[in-house]
Amino acid sequence: MKKKVFCLFFLLTQLTAVYAQQFVEDSLKVDGFMRRFDVFLPEGIKPDAPLVFYLHGYGGGIYRNNPLVETASREGFAVCIPQGLKDPKGKPSWNVGYPFQEGWKVDDVKSLSKMAAYVQKHYHLSRENTFLTGMSNGGEMCYLMAYSKQKVFKAVAPVAGLTMVWMYRDLEACKPIPLFEIHGTEDRTSEWTGDLDNRGGWGAYMPVPLAVGYWVAKNRCMKEETERVESLNSENGHYIIKHRFTESATGCDVWLYEVVGGKHSTHTEDIRTGDEIWSFFKKYVR
Numbered sequence: 001m002k003k004k005v006f007c008l009f010f011l012l013t014q015l016t017a018v019y020a021q022q023f024v025e026d027s028l029k030v031d032g033f034m035r036r037f038d039v040f041l042p043e044g045i046k047p048d049a050p051l052v053f054y055l056h057g058y059g060g061g062i063y064r065n066n067p068l069v070e071t072a073s074r075e076g077f078a079v080c081i082p083q084g085l086k087d088p089k090g091k092p093s094w095n096v097g098y099p100f101q102e103g104w105k106v107d108d109v110k111s112l113s114k115m116a117a118y119v120q121k122h123y124h125l126s127r128e129n130t131f132l133t134g135m136s137n138g139g140e141m142c143y144l145m146a147y148s149k150q151k152v153f154k155a156v157a158p159v160a161g162l163t164m165v166w167m168y169r170d171l172e173a174c175k176p177i178p179l180f181e182i183h184g185t186e187d188r189t190s191e192w193t194g195d196l197d198n199r200g201g202w203g204a205y206m207p208v209p210l211a212v213g214y215w216v217a218k219n220r221c222m223k224e225e226t227e228r229v230e231s232l233n234s235e236n237g238h239y240i241i242k243h244r245f246t247e248s249a250t251g252c253d254v255w256l257y258e259v260v261g262g263k264h265s266t267h268t269e270d271i272r273t274g275d276e277i278w279s280f281f282k283k284y285v286r
Contacts, residue, residue: 057136168211255280
């Protein structure tokens with residue numbers, strides 16, 4: 001009897017030690033690669049809480065100070081922050097079919113789906129309420145995931161993300177999915193107006209409004225609402241046009257925040273990016 005009580009006490013102590021931490025370092029082997037990630041668990045998180053994945057940009061890493069963490073600490077959801085593998089150029093990234101990634105066999109759609117299933121089960125998080133966001137290259141991964149036949153991520157929110165021309169030409173989304181893009185009109189890395197001639201070297205990609213328009217049509221949104229708001233930084237001259245495509249026949253709305261004057265960033269100087277993304281995802285929490 002004493003042995004059973006001791007074992008139970010030891011188990012509870014270990015669980016407390018793990019969940020008392022805000023960030024937990026973890027990893028999972030997928031297709032022979034060890035995939036590293038951190039999981040942010042806010043204090044008092046409840047079982048079956050929502051889960052949001054945050055993907056870094058090209059050459060980035062596990063960015064704990066991303067816009068979702070502060071929001072998660074207030075709203076009570078978990079954030080998984082994975083590390084991309086090194087591509088043929090030696091840069092940590094997500095395989096979205098850039099020209100210089102040709103021949104790279106890493107399947108990040110599969111890897112992130114496997115990772116999500118593991119995190120859901122291991123940390124007692126919701127299988128129904130798992131979402132995906134990411135910056136730049138991570139945003140491109142959001143679009144690729146939306147086009148793919150995955151059943152893990154309920155909605156996606158790319159920031160400064162692009163739809164590569166090859167995705168639009170070669171893939172057909174098998175189902176509607178809620179999508180929210182935040183993008184600066186003066187972004188010189190991921191051009192608002194697109195780069196059909198591949199002048200930037202990332203591969204040909206579509207103008208942002210046209211790329212988002214695909215999902216407006218796919219989701220059968222019937223109404224567009226627009227609202228202009230000023231930047232949080234009154235000195236930078238930026239303002240935000242919030243395009244919200246609603247009354248979707250499929251239940252999947254589309255939002256596009258056009259940060260006028262905004263450059264290549266997470267736009268936290270202009271809006272409360274984490275709160276805005278969560279306000280979109282929260283609409284789909286069941």
